[in-house]
Amino acid sequence: MINPEILHDELVFQTARSGGKGGQNVNKVETKVELRFDVTGSSALTDEEKQVLYEKLANKLTNDKVLVLYHQTERSQLANKDKVIAKFDHLIIQAFTVQKCRRATRPTLASKEERMKTKQRNANVKSLRKKTFEE
DSSP states (O other), X not given: OOOGGGGGGGOEEEEEOOSSSOGGGGGTOOOEEEEEEESTTOSSSOHHHHHHHHHHTGGGBOTTSEEEEEEOOSSSHHHHHHHHHHHHHHHHHHXXXXXXXXXXXXXXXXXXXXXXXXXXXXXXXXXXXXXXOOO
């Protein structure tokens, strides 16, 4: 498990005008924060860790292997920066979390019986829908 805080020194931030709430300041204050993390150029990651990030975050990386995240919903630049850093930390932790192997199990006897009862109940309901012709 890797601590994402060691990567914070390598983060590059850029600001822009965002489209969200802001009132009169919306056209003059740059509150949108864009975070860029160059996976290839990172000195804090080993080659194996970089490979894991390439695989797990493939749809979030640019062609140059740069992770780009942004946040723009808050009214202040500082709040947006905190949110985008939290998003980055969550992504890194999630990428390095190893999933438990699934252990194959069988359905229990009670669940089999419940399934059969439900099937029988549905069959009875459908059989009552049939029109009988008596002659």
